Amino acid sequence: MASSPELETKPTEDTEIPDASSFLTEIFNPMNVVLSFIVCVLIYKIYRNKLSKASVDPPIPELPKIRKDMTAAELRQYDGNQPDGRVLVAVNGWIFDVTKGRRFYGPGSPYAAFGGTDASRGLATFSVTSSDKEYDDLSDLNSVEMDSVKEWEAQFREKYDLVGRLLRPGEEPTHYSEEEAEETPVNNPEEKKDQ
Numbered sequence: 688m689a690s691s692p693e694l695e696t697k698p699t700e701d702t703e704i705p706d707a708s709s710f711l712t713e714i715f716n717p718m719n720v721v722l723s724f725i726v727c728v729l730i731y732k733i734y735r736n737k738l739s740k741a742s743v744d745p746p747i748p749e750l751p752k753i754r755k756d757m758t759a760a761e762l763r764q765y766d767g768n769q770p771d772g773r774v775l776v777a778v779n780g781w782i783f784d785v786t787k788g789r790r791f792y793g794p795g796s797p798y799a800a801f802g803g804t805d806a807s808r809g810l811a812t813f814s815v816t817s818s819d820k821e822y823d824d825l826s827d828l829n830s831v832e833m834d835s836v837k838e839w840e841a842q843f844r845e846k847y848d849l850v851g852r853l854l855r856p857g858e859e860p861t862h863y864s865e866e867e868a869e870e871t872p873v874n875n876p877e878e879k880k881d882q
């Protein structure tokens with residue numbers, strides 16, 4: 688049977704056998720070189736950002752939790768300027784430890800005016816200003832503003848540790864039981880004794 692000329696295979700003499708030089712040519716083709724360069728630049732940028740962030744933001748040391756009711760005057764000490772850098776903020780009569788949000792409320796931060804104060808009125812009225820009242824009962828806020836205060840309170844409850852109540856003048860602080868103190872683990876027992 689005669690074989691069809693189209694089906695005949697060509698002689699193999701000009702078929703390329705891969706060698707080291709063609710392998711290198713393949714690896715270093717312009718597209719691969721460009722892609723490798725882009726990957727290297729991206730990796731460099733990611734690591735450079737991580738390294739510079741680590742040197743700019745020193746880690747916030749873990750502070751012992753506090754459970755305590757305070758007057759507005761006591762609260763004012765916790766604006767982040769003390770050596771331990773603790774920042775407390777009151778919202779709707781409750782005090783929260785916002786130290787982990789120091790970048791918002793610590794000295795020099797955008798909402799530093801709220802650090803160590805009752806932020807309720809400012810939050811409700813979109814005004815980043817400190818309250819200088821000894822106690823603000825918020826009774827003149829309208830219902831929309833009060834809803835806003837309650838929403839902020841809920842947000843703070845979710846994100847930050849509760850410290851205690853903001854006391855009206857003459858109001859007695861609650862003495863939190865051992866059980867309640869145990870619910871908030873303390874890192875440094877010596878400091879806890881002082882509180």
Ligand code: HEM
Nearest residue numbers: 785788791792798801809810811812813814815816843846
């Ligand atoms: C142009 C107006 C504003 C812009 C663009 C803005 C933007 C922001 C941004 C980007 C954050 C960070 C959110 C995050 O990383 O979780 C933030 C946080 C915050 N903003 Fe504003 N803000 C504005 C106005 C205000 C006003 C008027 C108030 C209240 C008076 C306010 C209160 C806050 C507070 C309390 C936080 C921190 C929340 C937390 O503790 O998680 N902001 N804002």
